[in-house]
Amino acid sequence: MTQLNYRQFEQPCLLAPDWLMLADGPVRDHAVLLDGERFGDVGPLETLRAAHPEVAVVALPGKLVMPGFVDSHHHLTQAFGKALVFGEPSEIFRRVWVPMESGLTPDILYLTAKLASLEALRGGFTTVCDAGTRASEGLDAIARATTEVGLRCVLGRVCNDKRGDQVLEAGPILAQAERHIADWQSNPLVTPSLAVPIPEIATDAMLHRVSSLCAEAGIVFQTHVNEHLVAVERSLEQRGLRPLEQLYRAGALGPQALLAHATLLTPDELMMLRDTDSAVSYNPVASAWKGNAVAQAQLMHSLGIRVALGTDGTRSDGFRLLDYAEAAQRFAFGMAVGDSSCGGGWPWLDQGTRGGASVLGLNTGEIAPGKAADFLLVDLEVPELLPSWDLSWELVRLANRDQIQGVFVAGRLRLWQGWPLDWDARALMAEVNELAKAVVSGAPIQKIHPYTDAHRRDWLAERGGERHA
Structure with missing residues (x-):
């Protein structure tokens, strides 16, 4: 499996994944110019390499670049x-x-x-x-x-x-x-x-x-x-x-x-x-x-x-x-x-x-010149997607969140391998975990269905404690 480093994505660069998801479906041997908040050129890799010889090519074997x-x-x-x-x-x-x-x-x-x-x-x-x-x-x-x-x-x-x-x-x-x-x-x-x-x-x-x-x-x-x-x-x-x-x-x-x-x-x-x-x-x-x-x-x-x-x-x-x-x-x-x-x-x-x-009404959702550079870098080198016969169907039925290596919004890398690079997500989680309990306990919430443990206990009690396989 190819190892990636998020520092590879310094702009400008030509992203050259194995697969690029365009409006008409996934294509191979294509690239996209990432230079700012919007996509630049999109097209065959060799065409873009010739048009932008000064721009570094970031090869992404085994990866898909798709809209967010x-x-x-x-x-x-x-x-x-x-x-x-x-x-x-x-x-x-x-x-x-x-x-x-x-x-x-x-x-x-x-x-x-x-x-x-x-x-x-x-x-x-x-x-x-x-x-x-x-x-x-x-x-x-x-x-x-x-x-x-x-x-x-x-x-x-x-x-x-x-x-x-x-x-x-x-x-x-x-x-x-x-x-x-x-x-x-x-x-x-x-x-x-x-x-x-x-x-x-x-x-x-x-x-x-x-x-x-x-x-x-x-x-x-x-x-x-x-x-x-x-x-x-x-x-x-x-x-x-x-x-x-x-x-x-x-x-x-x-x-x-x-x-x-x-x-x-x-x-x-x-x-x-x-x-x-x-x-x-x-x-x-x-x-x-x-x-x-x-x-x-x-x-x-x-x-x-x-x-x-x-x-x-x-x-x-x-x-x-x-x-x-x-x-x-x-x-x-x-x-x-x-x-x-x-x-x-x-x-x-x-x-x-x-x-x-x-x-x-947003200028996003598609990898095309002039569209906002909101996209995902997805790892395809996983057992679930091998062998691949129909990538679009496979993304619908077989792909998983853990395959998302990078999330980019407006051309900027916002998340790498599940975590932000520029702020402390775990500190947020710790703060929220304590605060949420106080907020919920103090709100006049009416919950009809019991919590799972209480539901299990009541279910067993109604059956005289009998456990069913």
Whole structure:
């Protein structure tokens, strides 16, 4: 196995891996010019060597250079409570996330966002889209955390105008939204976004105005939609419309709209998405862990609906996300109709990289001249990928996070063999480990499913202590 040293990647240089993942698939005997925050030339190695004779060639035998993963739906401020929701029934935001997040101070938001950002980089993500915190303040702290880690972030600001039966004054909310856009629109690593967590906590007028602000600014409007059956039924009871229908009636759909989950859609709602060019964040791990259904992502793809992949803060592991994206389609839809490939491996690879970047309006997700140099260096010299017959499929089903040797964002090496080079990740982990326990114990969280040890004890007690093999 070839030994690498991160000092090899001093710019400018020509990266010459065994495989280079381009928009049309992986190619051999190609190289990419790394010189600054964006990719320079991309093409056959000998062509680039002749065009740039003064630039050192960094040979990368047994390695793949591919775009970094894009997480189109994350909750950076929920890192302290990930395992609290295992086994919980739907709408955990009401019993866990709102009680926990509402009391977080900016200092704590900074730490939880930094931990989540580290996890994301370790999983191969170079961009995350944060759906907005329920804490009353602290967006600056979240942005500081992601920037220090070197993660590209789409930063959502929550803009709902309903609190129970109370309708809040729209003016201050919209003023804060406009200020958020102005504050971050020119930042190199942070892109602003506006969010309404679920349509039912905003008036139609606010949904329309917030979405319109995003359209005018060329940024993303985020909301969770049709994720849980109870939410769909509650919307029908309160407004006589399903959540997606409410957004459509309010004029809040469009190319700027990014709808998280979208798992429970009627044929008419699929047409609403297609006709308005709205986008969907497909979150397959969230469906498996806490959802009521799986988004019809393959059908959406076939209909021309823009789809990206998101973790929903469940597990920041890009390769396992690809695997879940394909497997969930096969279990939920493919097996019933004898579809063995569910579109093949490449759609999920695309949706996890350039598809996500496109949905978020970012100049990333692809290795091409002028694109932001956000990429991964992946070791292919592992038993799992030998012999190799179809690299794209293999990345979806067989690749692992531990193969990621380097993570680069904006041309800069941010992570090497799982750890940052310019700050102390282990010190962060030690600080978080103590603080998180105090935060969780002090929050009015309602956990329905018991912890594993208690569940095992109760299960055995119900059976008179009998142990089953």
